[in-house]
Amino acid sequence: MATSAHFSTKDRILGAAEELFAQFGFTGTSLRQVTSLADVNIAAVNYHFGSKENLVNEVFRRRMDEMSANRIGALKAALEQHPGQLEPILAAFVEPALAMAQDRHGGGAFVRVVARAYAEKNDNLRKFLSDHYGHVLREFAKAIATAVPELSKEELYWRLDFLAGALTYAMADFGLIKRPSGVSEAAHRERAARELIRFSAAGFKS
Numbered sequence: 001m002a003t004s005a006h007f008s009t010k011d012r013i014l015g016a017a018e019e020l021f022a023q024f025g026f027t028g029t030s031l032r033q034v035t036s037l038a039d040v041n042i043a044a045v046n047y048h049f050g051s052k053e054n055l056v057n058e059v060f061r062r063r064m065d066e067m068s069a070n071r072i073g074a075l076k077a078a079l080e081q082h083p084g085q086l087e088p089i090l091a092a093f094v095e096p097a098l099a100m101a102q103d104r105h106g107g108g109a110f111v112r113v114v115a116r117a118y119a120e121k122n123d124n125l126r127k128f129l130s131d132h133y134g135h136v137l138r139e140f141a142k143a144i145a146t147a148v149p150e151l152s153k154e155e156l157y158w159r160l161d162f163l164a165g166a167l168t169y170a171m172a173d174f175g176l177i178k179r180p181s182g183v184s185e186a187a188h189r190e191r192a193a194r195e196l197i198r199f200s201a202a203g204f205k206s
Helices: 004-023 033-039 042-049 052-081 086-101 107-120 125-147 153-172 183-205
Strands: none
Touching: 004 042, 004 052, 004 107, 004 125, 033 183, 042 052, 042 153, 052 086, 052 107, 052 125, 052 183, 086 125, 086 153, 086 183, 107 125, 107 153, 125 153, 153 183
């Protein structure tokens, strides 16, 4: 069993890697930079992760496991409480992601890492994400299909893809709409979620 010291070393490495990947990308970040920022030696990185590729995967797993569990839980509740309604399904997809993006403990850095993943077209990472989190998208696709039965499977997946892209953009908060002064982050996030849900619901129904 790992000791708490192991956990803190592992977390330090993941935090440092996330920060550096956000700043320099995956190819632009060396393990030496990670060990230097985390204040550990290369043996610690090899012990916990084995390779840089695996370190990249684990940076994603650390955030995605929790977000995926929150999404599936919210989806289950939406289907029980609002059967046949599209907006609650979309809310279950959108809200946990925006909440993660605003997490004080590096949520913003992780969103920039996600943007890097889009930009760098990392095939190994894409396969890792599809293997581990593809089932989440399939659950949502199934739920949306029951709410909008007239959509073909192909149309449904196109639109789900557009929603995921728009959501990533909203998470990164580099859009036209900045948080107005005097509006809390939570209120701004709720507004962003509300607008995105309405927009995508119209898209799915069109």
